[in-house]
Amino acid sequence: MPPAASTCRFSASALTATSASTSPSSLASRTASRPSTKQTRIDNARFFDGDLDRVPTHCITQGLGTIMSARHTCWWPAVWVKAEAVHHMAEGAVSAMWPGTILHHPHAVRLLDEGAASRLQLTGYYRETYAAGVAGSLELHRRERTTPCCSPLTRWSPVPRCTARLLAEIAKGTVTAMGAGAGPRAVDTAQGDVALGGVTVVPGFVDMHTHGGGSGAFPDATEEGSRAAVALQRRHGTTTLVASLVSAHPDELLREAAVLGEQVQDGLIAGIHLEGPWLSPMRCGAHEPSALRSPELAEVERVFTAAKGGVRMVTIAPELDGALPAIRRMVELGAVAAVGHTDASYEQAKAAIEAGATVATHLFNAMRPIHHREPGPVVALMEDPRVTVELINDGVHLHPALYRFVNREAGSERIALITDAMAAAGMEDGSYHLGSLAVDVVGGVAKVAGTDTIAGSTATMDLVFRNAVLNSGLPRDEALAIAVRQTSVIPARAVGLGEAGLLVGSAADLVVLNDDLRVARVMKDGAWVDLG
Numbered sequence: 001m002p003p004a005a006s007t008c009r010f011s012a013s014a015l016t017a018t019s020a021s022t023s024p025s026s027l028a029s030r031t032a033s034r035p036s037t038k039q040t041r042i043d044n045a046r047f048f049d050g051d052l053d054r055v056p057t058h059c060i061t062q063g064l065g066t067i068m069s070a071r072h073t074c075w076w077p078a079v080w081v082k083a084e085a086v087h088h089m090a091e092g093a094v095s096a097m098w099p100g101t102i103l104h105h106p107h108a109v110r111l112l113d114e115g116a117a118s119r120l121q122l123t124g125y126y127r128e129t130y131a132a133g134v135a136g137s138l139e140l141h142r143r144e145r146t147t148p149c150c151s152p153l154t155r156w157s158p159v160p161r162c163t164a165r166l167l168a169e170i171a172k173g174t175v176t177a178m179g180a181g182a183g184p185r186a187v188d189t190a191q192g193d194v195a196l197g198g199v200t201v202v203p204g205f206v207d208m209h210t211h212g213g214g215s216g217a218f219p220d221a222t223e224e225g226s227r228a229a230v231a232l233q234r235r236h237g238t239t240t241l242v243a244s245l246v247s248a249h250p251d252e253l254l255r256e257a258a259v260l261g262e263q264v265q266d267g268l269i270a271g272i273h274l275e276g277p278w279l280s281p282m283r284c285g286a287h288e289p290s291a292l293r294s295p296e297l298a299e300v301e302r303v304f305t306a307a308k309g310g311v312r313m314v315t316i317a318p319e320l321d322g323a324l325p326a327i328r329r330m331v332e333l334g335a336v337a338a339v340g341h342t343d344a345s346y347e348q349a350k351a352a353i354e355a356g357a358t359v360a361t362h363l364f365n366a367m368r369p370i371h372h373r374e375p376g377p378v379v380a381l382m383e384d385p386r387v388t389v390e391l392i393n394d395g396v397h398l399h400p401a402l403y404r405f406v407n408r409e410a411g412s413e414r415i416a417l418i419t420d421a422m423a424a425a426g427m428e429d430g431s432y433h434l435g436s437l438a439v440d441v442v443g444g445v446a447k448v449a450g451t452d453t454i455a456g457s458t459a460t461m462d463l464v465f466r467n468a469v470l471n472s473g474l475p476r477d478e479a480l481a482i483a484v485r486q487t488s489v490i491p492a493r494a495v496g497l498g499e500a501g502l503l504v505g506s507a508a509d510l511v512v513l514n515d516d517l518r519v520a521r522v523m524k525d526g527a528w529v530d531l532g
Helices: 038-048 064-069 080-091 114-118 125-129 137-141 223-235 250-265 297-306 323-332 346-355 376-383 400-409 461-471 476-494
Strands: 007-012 015-017 031-035 058-062 073-075 109-111 161-163 166-171 174-180 194-197 200-203 205-210 238-245 272-275 311-316 336-339 388-392 415-418 430-434 437-442 445-448 510-513 519-524
Touching: 200 476, 205 223, 205 272, 205 415, 205 461, 205 476, 223 238, 223 250, 223 519, 238 250, 238 519, 250 272, 250 297, 297 323, 311 323, 323 336, 323 346, 336 346, 346 376, 388 400, 388 476, 400 461, 415 461, 415 476, 430 445, 461 476
Parallel strands: 007 194, 015 200, 205 238, 238 272, 272 311, 311 336, 388 415
Antiparallel strands: 007 166, 015 161, 031 058, 073 109, 166 174, 200 510, 430 437, 437 445, 510 519
């Protein structure tokens, strides 16, 4: 399929993306304090350490007119499903499903300034007049632990929802307009416009942890291998990826970092993830044991220098000698520190978080398991709201119940879905390698040759996206909304890539999915990708 012209538009009759604004002129402004149902209070008890007596007994219900005229609001970005409802009230049609009810719990954040409202990406009328307000909510919340400040967690892009019709305009690789309805002119295929019909359109996937695909492996550190991996993953919807290395001996690690650093500068990859060599020998997984070592600040500096500023994330076992100073230095150098391949205790994992670690590398996998007297790193990482947890939702690394469990206990806003893919992704069963280790792939499952040790995955991001929707246990629209964020917005945020999503002014990276959530088209920087 040829690339799109420099300017094009597309329309879709059912689409997951940011919706357009709605005029509030006819919206009711009635405000009432109503008792919360018993089930609502039970659902919110987890925000109060399980103490049902501390859960607020009332909620506020009001029309959009009240919201628009009030001077303050309470938003709950730490619990995204609630925040999604608030956004639907602000930009979607008022209906029986979204009547304007806001539930109260102690993660409320009060936004007091115009800048905070503008970060919500509100459009049209709301961009000009939005006053950030829900009347009366502060009174209900006075006895709780409200934080009176502007929150850095108000990242709304994209806010997926199903609309009757959506039109987007692309120019020079950037989204220049987006809205509901027919738009100022009809779709004109002669001008490069595309009518997609009844499809689901989501932001391009962001994979923050992948070792390769399409027979190419990033640890090989060759242009041919990296391009093969990027091409395979892009055909499956990944428009942005961070290339993951594996443990290597010092000279080889420097060579790999230097080559991939050039690829970052060339724009082929978005950054480098050093998964090793500073990992636990007890939880090394598919890493060469002889290459494992404790971190030394001098080596950290050498590797970062070789990568020319390209290191985005480093996985480290915090129980190793020198790990905490290394974490602090990595963060100072602009990288994200991640806890993984670790036999750390609960206390050691907590210390790593205090030192600056903000990601859990493939939670559960290659980690000391939970024990009722020694909770270990999994519990420490899950319970700290500063930590984004990676999950390999490929159907091999984790049981679907664990995906639901982490969504419920840590919150969907803290999950970044990853592939942890290796060279065999998108390929037939056979013999491959991951770093210096031989890998056999049988039935799509990669294992270190001659062992039962899983060696990465053969997954692509469209598969983990599909699994998230199908295994969530939620209604389809709600599951889609969560999966969109966990495969684009949250991973991009976790590794410092900025906002991701279908937003005016953002890169035109998107994936078109059919009814079975399989990739039908992919756009990267405004051009349609040849899916082969």
